[in-house]
Amino acid sequence: MIAVTYSMRSVIYVRFDLILMLIKSKLVIYRLFALSVIIAVPLHSKAQNSPPNGEALYMSRCSSCHLANGEGITGVFPTLNEVDWVTGDKGRLIRIVLDGVMGEIQVGDMVYTGIMPPWKTFLNDQEMAALLTYIRSAWDNDASPVSEHEVRLVRQVTSDRTQAWTMKELEEMSNQGIPDSLDLNSLPINSTHSN
Numbered sequence: 001m002i003a004v005t006y007s008m009r010s011v012i013y014v015r016f017d018l019i020l021m022l023i024k025s026k027l028v029i030y031r032l033f034a035l036s037v038i039i040a041v042p043l044h045s046k047a048q049n050s051p052p053n054g055e056a057l058y059m060s061r062c063s064s065c066h067l068a069n070g071e072g073i074t075g076v077f078p079t080l081n082e083v084d085w086v087t088g089d090k091g092r093l094i095r096i097v098l099d100g101v102m103g104e105i106q107v108g109d110m111v112y113t114g115i116m117p118p119w120k121t122f123l124n125d126q127e128m129a130a131l132l133t134y135i136r137s138a139w140d141n142d143a144s145p146v147s148e149h150e151v152r153l154v155r156q157v158t159s160d161r162t163q164a165w166t167m168k169e170l171e172e173m174s175n176q177g178i179p180d181s182l183d184l185n186s187l188p189i190n191s192t193h194s195n
């Protein structure tokens with residue numbers, strides 16, 4: 001929020017400054033410069049507010065291990081292409097990316113025993129939704145999008161977690177799916193309407 005307020009303030013400041021320059025300056029070249037910046041600044045600030053790009057996030061956060069084509073490196077980093085961990089249950093996928101996964105995990109015909117790092121402190125709900133929507137439909141994948149709301153709900157129910165998931169835990173139904181609504185669970189019992 002601070003960044004947004006700051007950039008909006010500077011946009012107004014820059015524009016005011018340049019409008020004066022546009023009116024006062026006798027040199028055509030300065031007038032043209034002022035005009036071009038006045039037009040460019042709002043365009044630039046609009047680009048900053050645009051929604052996160054899932055593909056760009058994948059390239060910067062995940063492709064170092066899983067590679068740009070999602071295939072990973074056999075035996076070291078598992079593939080994200082055409083595997084149920086990615087295209088199957090969304091709740092399980094969100095959990096994997098929020099807190100990471102460690103120990104034996106079967107992906108296709110291979111069993112991996114590495115460590116997948118947690119991302120919950122590096123990606124907000126909107127970024128995570130864009131990223132997961134991207135990997136669920138990239139390459140040969142063709143699965144439904146993940147919404148910001150779904151990420152938020154899973155993040156809230158798993159907020160106490162401090163270590164990576166194991167495959168065994170992720171096979172349990174209680175560690176899958178998107179919770180319906182948290183507000184009901186987080187309400188104190190005496191606040192429920194009796195009638």
Ligand code: HEC
Pocket residue numbers: 058061062063064065066076077078079080083085086093096097101102103104105107112113114115116117119135
């Ligand atoms: C430092 C390397 C590394 C990075 C970076 C990384 N992963 Fe992983 N990932 C792994 C490893 C290793 C495993 C397997 C863990 C195991 O053996 O228990 C894995 C497993 C997974 C799995 C489950 C298995 C599968 O292949 O479907 C998913 C899903 C996944 N990663 C998604 C991601 C996403 C999304 C990102 C980016 C936000 C990411 N990973 C970044 C190393 C990495």
